[in-house]
Amino acid sequence: MTSRLDRIAQKRREKLERIRARGINPYPYRYHRSHTTQQAVALLKQQEESSSKAEAPVVNIAGRVMANRPMGKISFLDIRDSSGKIQLSFHSDLLSEASLKLLKDIDIGDIIGVSGRLFRTKSGEPTLEVENLTLLAKSLQPLPEKWHGLSDIDKRYRQRYLDLIANTEAKEIFQMRSQIITAIRQFLNRRGFIEVETPVLQPSAGGALARPFITHHHTLDQNFYLRIAPELHLKRLIIGGFDKVYELGRTFRNEGISTKHNPEFTMLESYETYADYNDVMAMLEEMVAEISQQVLGRDKVEFGSNTINFKPPWPRLELRQAIIKYSGIDFEKYPDADSLKAEMLQLKMEVDPQKDRGRLIDELISTFVEPNLIQPTFLLDYPVEMSPLAKIKPDNERLVERFEAFAGGMEIANAFTELNDPIEQRQRFLGQQKERQIEDEIVETIDEDFLLALEYGMPPTGGLGVGIDRLVMLLTGQPSIRQVILFPQLREKP
RNA sequence: GGGCCGCUAGCUCAAUUGGAAGAGCAGCUGACUCUUAAUCAGCCGGUUACAGGUUCGAGUCCUGUGCGGCUCACCA
16 A cells, blocks of 8 residues: 555655664754865866875765665765765775764765765776765655656646756756846946836736736735836836836736746846937847857857857847738738738738737737747837837837847847827827727726826936846747746646 | 647656556665676565546546646737
């Protein structure tokens, strides 16, 4: 009746008790480590290259036992820490009685500390000849298989720690993610941007068109939305006199989950005064290329079957021309939703009758254009009805100064010359509210506080939003957003 | 939410047309003084995701449920 897992766990608990019975704490408080495994290997190499014949120094290292190869009087164990791995050898002749006894109760998965001298085996493997063994944490669960790792995708997400232990590639992705985010901060800080934090809990969810999550504050007895964009608060800071601000943080959208969407995701937004969307374009392409250089050491990255080259300048393509090129439809010829819809039906597209003109154009982009934009590309100049926060083009009142950046067939950034006319902004909000209420979707409240702020005067500003998870996907070559989020959203298991 | 696919031991995977549920790793016992996916001998290990149905007989066929993957829709 007992499963194998039960019996393995039972055996390990017995070992734990045996260890305790000998007066050893299997979960001690600290361990003085002198070197990481990587440093220890480097030390050995350095010693070998120096002319001095001095005896190897004693080092203390710690890590998780990953393999055990007992061979009579010698046992070889591999341990791993976050820097790498190293082989340990245990000679029964050189070990104390206590360490020898303890070694018998060490399992794969245990965390141990060892001290001894470094040497190289006949086959050239850097090895620590252990003189002293300390158990630092007993593991009671068996690890995934050593050769194939953990491949059950569900388990990899739910028990990410096992994925990180068993699959070194998984760990590397998240190390790279951290480096990418560090590189972004360095880039912006160097240019004089300051990093700020604005509310996640907001009385109205503005700055984008998306369904928000709703939550409730008990003391205030008030509902709040989780932000769908930090945009409107960052602009308040521009009004307040900060010239260049950015926020790098979590944003929440209560929408479908896919390989490109997670309900909570990380977004960068930056705002720079006295800049327009052309300045922002130049900054973005420079930033992405620089991050790629800094993290990968090159401009190019393999993504699926394509090689993406981030080297600036990226092609700039007018949205209208792009849609003509890939679908044959010129949206300027169809000034209203009905005529555009009719044309789209001609192409045998299934068109939602509820959609307004902006959303129809959006569908043309995602259906025909986006999948073709593998190399980094800017699409410029969007219809005003899809961009309520962007400034109209000086020579065409139906278009705004907005761009979206695409790469690998995904949108990775969205930016515009920010609308700073408070009266026009109010009209745009009202128009948008009307559209949305027709669809009885979410009743949007207008952010009056933001409009008031705008009335005090906002300098001309270029704003940018970058989907960090997607950027990480590109730079790490991952086809699914879940592979670059440590704990992606999953349905709870019963 | 729709469509397609998947779920077998702790892990990685087999199981022919519906005919006795198996292997490797891990674990346990033993051997072995340079192994490194160590090797050798032996042993242990199953609610085949869950519930029902068809059948003499179901891992396999049917229905439903759960979870996941891909995809479409929703959506930037």
